[in-house]
Amino acid sequence: MPDLFDTAPSQPETSAPRPLADRLRPSRLADVIGQAHLLGPDGALRTMLDARALSSLVFWGPPGVGKTTIARLLADETDLHFVQISAIFTGIPDLRRVFDAARLRHANGRGTLLFVDEIHRFNKAQQDGFLPYMEDGTILLVGATTENPSFELNAALLSRAQVLVLHRLGPDEMELLARRAESLLGAALPLQPAARSALLEMADxxxxxxxxxxxxxAVWKPSGTLDIATLSQRLSRRAAQYDKTGDAHYNLISALHKSVRGxxxxxxxxxxxxxxxxxxxPRYIARRxxxxxxxxxxxxxPQAQRFCLDAWETFERLGSPEGELALAQAVIYLALAPKSNAGYAAFKASRAAARKNGSAMPPKHxxxxxxxxxxxxxYGEGxxxxxxxxxxxxxQNYFPDTMKRGVYYLPHDRGHERELKKRLDWFAAQRVKREKARGD
Incomplete structure (x- = not known):
């Protein structure tokens, strides 16, 4: 369901013009588009409502998927007083007023569903301030965040709320929303089929x-239907959702890393x-x-690391956008290079052994x-x-006398490591020979 109503509660009918998003506001949970995994017959929210056991919640999802709207409709279904605040504009004095009003309401027999938009923007002390009011039933908290709650919200708050993930609307759901808008407007959009598909993609x-x-x-009056080129000229294409310090940042670098590995x-x-x-x-990308x-x-x-460092230096010399090609070529090189995590695994294993045997002395020789x-x-003898x-x-043995010889580096039979494996096997065989010759 599109999150159409982030800032204001329902308004009484007036003669003033209302945005299309406001006019399409659902009045029932059954009218919500999308989030069937939560609102369908076996969905988490539907199950809670049917059991009359709605708990405090944290809605985690991208913008425009229904977080605020669903919270408002939950209040309607449970006969809770709906209060909405934004962590961006709310300070401690404002929170105190909200809690005081909710406490009075609770004393008079009615609960409060407190919807907190951008809840991750509250600091630890502010988040802790919700806890006593959640515990005594003064408020039922519904927080909304576009950031990963496990990184941004206190463990104490998360332990008292259930995290529900909301998904971006799919193509069919976006088409259904467009049809609802056309029905309300009383006219079809003047777009050719390909342009209509492009419009849905633009909304992401x-x-x-x-x-x-x-x-x-809707305010355009073209003489015919518009093609993709004309649509693109008239609309500013929406930037892809990407927060350089948030969850999308980590999702995309993870996708890049795993694609290279794959x-x-x-x-x-x-x-x-x-x-x-x-x-x-691009410097962050170069480092990663x-x-x-x-x-x-x-x-x-072994050349892969040098290739990446050279690409990094090339970017520093050329700048953007020309230098980004060097980073692209480094990504291609890595994706097609033979893969081995043997050195990485060996280092981790050796660190674990060092922590376990951190006091052992080197052998005296x-x-x-x-x-x-x-x-x-x-010292030095032998x-x-x-x-x-x-x-x-x-x-000779180079491990501590009190420690069993460790084996950490296990090269794969790929790329240059094939040769390193041959050397390692040869050294292992020679070590056995020399030990026998010394009578160890």
Whole structure:
């Protein structure tokens, strides 16, 4: 359901013009478009309402999907007084007034559904302020956020509320919304089929945006139907939803990283372009792409890291947009490179071993002995200089005497690591030979 009513409660009928979004406001939950996973017969919200057990909620979803509208209709279905505030404009004194009014209402036998838009904007102390009123039933809290609640909301608040995820409207739901708008306007949109599809895509799953675009088109008086080119000229294309510090930021970099790891250069280029079109700092992308080379390519292609660093430097010299091509080429290179996380896994395993055996001394034969006392203690005794050994390999033990030899690096039989695996296997075999020869 498009979230059409973020700022104001229902208004009485007046002669003043009302936006299309306001005129299409649903009056029942059954009229809501989308979110069937919550509002359908087996949906979480429908189940709560049927059981008369509505709890405090946090709606998590992108703009224009129905968070505010559903909250308002929940209040209607449960006969709770609806109060709406925005965390952007509400301070501590305002909250106190809201809580005082809700407490008085509660004492008189009526509950309050307090809808808090952008609830993640409240700081920890402000979020904590809701807890006693939620616990004693003074308010039923419904918060709305476009950010991941697990990152942005206090654990104490989350433990007292159920998080429900709202999804972007799909193509069929956007089409249904457009038809409702045409029915209310009493006329079909003057668009060719391809232009109509383009209009729905422009809204990017945001019902409020779609209705705003339709309202612009409704005032045009073209002589015929419009094609895509004309529609694009007349409408400012909506920027893709992307918050450089929010959830979309992490979703898209995750999609880029996993596409590279999955050896899909086309998907990787798409997510790279989505980030750049959304205004992401190319330097951030350069840093993350270099990390991909280290984490997912590793020693299977030792050139990959250097390639990324060169692309990063090229961007710094050329700037945007020319330098972004270098980043795109680095993404293609990584996607097509042989993959290995053996070095990454080996490092993590060695760190775990170091934490477990953090006090163990190195064996004495590899300790330096700069003083006579240290020589007397056996420091350096028995050390074999590898360059003097056969094949420049002594096969001595370099782990602590109290610790079993660790095996952390397990190279894959791919790319350059195929050669490294051969070397590692050879060293392992030689180590066994030398140990037998020394009688260890």
């Amino acid at each position: 799953g945001d019902g409020r945006t779609l209705l705003n675009l339709i309202e612009q088109i 050896s899909d250069p086309d998907a990787a280029l798409y997510w790279l372009s989505r980030m750049l079109e959304g205004g992401e700092d 792409v270099t990390r991909m080379a280290v984490e997912d390519i590793g020693l299977a292609d 590899i300790l330096n002995a700069p003083t006579g006392m240290m020589k007397d203690q056996g 050390y074999i200089y590898d360059h003097d050994a056969a094949d420049a390999f002594s096969g």
